[in-house]
Amino acid sequence: MxxxxxxxxxxxxxxxxxxxxxxxxxxxxxxxxxxxxxxxxxxxxxxxxxxxxxxxxxxxxxxxxxxxxxxxxxxxxxxxxxxxxxxxxxxxxxxxxxxxxxxxxxxxxxxxxxxxxxxxxxxxxxxxxxxxxxxxxxxxxxVAGGIPVIKAIREGASANQIARVYGILNGTCNYILTLMERDGANFADALAAAQAEGFAEADPSFDVDGIDAAHKLSILAALCFGARLDIDAVAAAGIRNVIAADIREAEALGHRVRLIGMAERDDGANGGGLYQNVQPCLVPADHPLAYVPGALNAVVAEGNFVGRLFFEGAGAGAGPTASAIVADIIDIARDEYGPAFAMPVDALDEAPAADAGARVGKHYIRLIVEDRIGVLAEITAAMRDAGVSIESFIQRGDEEGGGVVIALVTHEAPARAIDAALAPLRASAHLVGEPMHMPILAL
Missing domain, CATH: 3.40.50.720 (NAD(P)-binding Rossmann-like Domain)
Structure with missing residues (x-):
């Protein structure tokens, strides 16, 4: 037989x-x-x-x-x-x-x-x-077009406790930031180039304001942490206020600017919960995300046994997206499927939103100010009153938007202290435009 x-x-x-x-x-x-x-x-x-x-x-x-x-x-x-x-x-x-x-x-x-x-x-x-x-x-x-990240997390890493998931989740923003980095272009010109190449819509708000990335992050968070989807818990900020000077200063600091979506379980010291945020960040130049060019997407998931998983590929387009759709159809043909979010809906956690203001780290702050006596003292006083210590302070003398560019890096501080420092500066008569604030990620 x-x-x-x-x-x-x-x-x-x-x-x-x-x-x-x-x-x-x-x-x-x-x-x-x-x-x-x-x-x-x-x-x-x-x-x-x-x-x-x-x-x-x-x-x-x-x-x-x-x-x-x-x-x-x-x-x-x-x-x-x-x-x-x-x-x-x-x-x-x-x-x-x-x-x-x-x-x-x-x-x-x-x-x-x-x-x-x-x-x-x-x-x-x-x-x-x-x-x-x-x-x-x-x-x-x-999520992430042709990259099989959903399948990898739901099936390949299903035995792991995921510590955090993060990445470049919007190709349009990454394309714009890549042009600004490569050519020294300002945001408006880089956006126009992205629209001309078909990477950005006529109304780019969904992409450049972080909404698209927020949708994808909420899905990844549900899969990685066994949590109920809660798009309202995702704080999203886009790249509209990034200027060429931010790109230059990041490079001088050994970093690159990327729009990063990050989800992470709070360790409990700050009340627990799930942190979900999309915002431009300074990424270390030696991290793989710093090398993701153009309209590509990349996702990093950190498991307690498998370690760091890195996925990179085309996040949009007819071919990559069709590839992912047909892969799903093939799974159905094989009768290979399970709960949509890796476990039944009733088994998903009601994860409260973590206190984002309690997250501690270094921060990059850029201000455009009038070239007047006393402006630097006003900035340092605002930082002092909020309990924020300044690690480095740079005034290049560049004129931007009718003012002088000032960039500073803080020592580690809670995010809410940074917000407290920027509040009086936003109201200052000497400030030109909106301050730019980006976390400096330790990855």
Whole structure:
């Protein structure tokens, strides 16, 4: 008798419907068509697109969609008997995308989505519906595009207690900061270049104000710490106020400016809770994150047994995002899925927000001030009164925005003391514009 079991009968194709055929949707179609045979072998069964739905049937998408049934109403994808998986690529935290997601899961159809805003705001609700229907909810493409970080954390590092997770979660901001670093460009010119290259939208607020990164961080935090999603607990600040002088001063200090999303469990000394923050930071020049260029994303997770895990790759774009979506579909074809957030919703912790003001570290502060006698004394007095000790103080004499640039580095101090020092300076008649404050990360 052979020691190997006889091969099982061929499995029926997994039938997929696509909602939204934009850049990413087109990428999914191309990928499933180009790698059809390879995907079928890896999935253990064929994967077939049976229906598609989008707003404009006549739009030229650069691909032939004539082989697929077109549904003007996305709801028809849920009602169809020949659909096993609905892939949501409509976008938006609410509205049609959320309605489709709830209907699909409620009808027992697997859902795959790249919609980080919807998952960040409604992930718990969707996960509960998926559990009740015993059907998959998959969202690898919602965080860091083509980087398989969700799978790695949920499965590969599942035995580890994660100390913290952090990284570069928005490619648009990283592209802008890279141009400022490489070319000495100011923010406005670097943003215009990013828009011209297609890395930034006409309205870039979602990216440059840290909102996109906050959505992704909240998802990573839920996975890493077994906590309930709470997007409102993520403090987010973007890169609009970063100027060329900040980039130069960071380099002089042996650091680089990066927009960093970080989530970390408080050790209990400050009341416990979960710290979640997105803001520009000074990253040591010898840390891997300092070498992440252009529009790439990178995520670092620190486990108590596995150590530091580092993931880097394309965080957006048709190819990388489609790759992540199809990887989720392949998992469904193999019947490889579990709870959306690595454990049932009822097992997730109600983690309170940690006291961010109690976090102690060094800080970089940049001010633009009028060139007047007494301004330096005003700055040092504000620091003294808040209990903040200054490690270094630099006045380059550069004119910026009608004033002189002053940069200083503090000794270790609580974040709330820095805020207390900046409060009277913001009200000063000698200050030009908004102060810039960035933590200096010890990684």
């Amino acid at each position: 052979s020691p190997h079991p006889a091969p099982s009968a061929a499995r029926a194709p997994l039938r997929v419907a696509l909602a939204g055929i934009g850049v990413v949707g087109g990428g999914v179609v191309r990928l499933l068509e180009a790698n059809r045979d390879l995907i079928a072998r890896r999935a253990g069964r064929p994967i077939e697109i049976v229906a598609i739905s989008a707003r404009d049937r006549q739009k030229d998408r650069g691909i032939d969609l004539s082989a697929y049934r077109w549904e003007d109403d996305m709801g028809a994808l849920v009602a169809a008997d020949d659909v096993d998986v609905v892939v949501e690529m409509v976008g938006g935290a609410d509205g049609p995308a959320l309605t489709l997601a709830r209907q699909a899961l409620g009808a027992g159809k697997a859902l795959v989505t790249a919609n980080k805003a919807m998952i960040a705001h409604h992930g718990l609700d969707l996960a509960r519906i998926a559990e009740q229907a015993d059907t998959p909810l998959k969202y690898e493409a919602a």
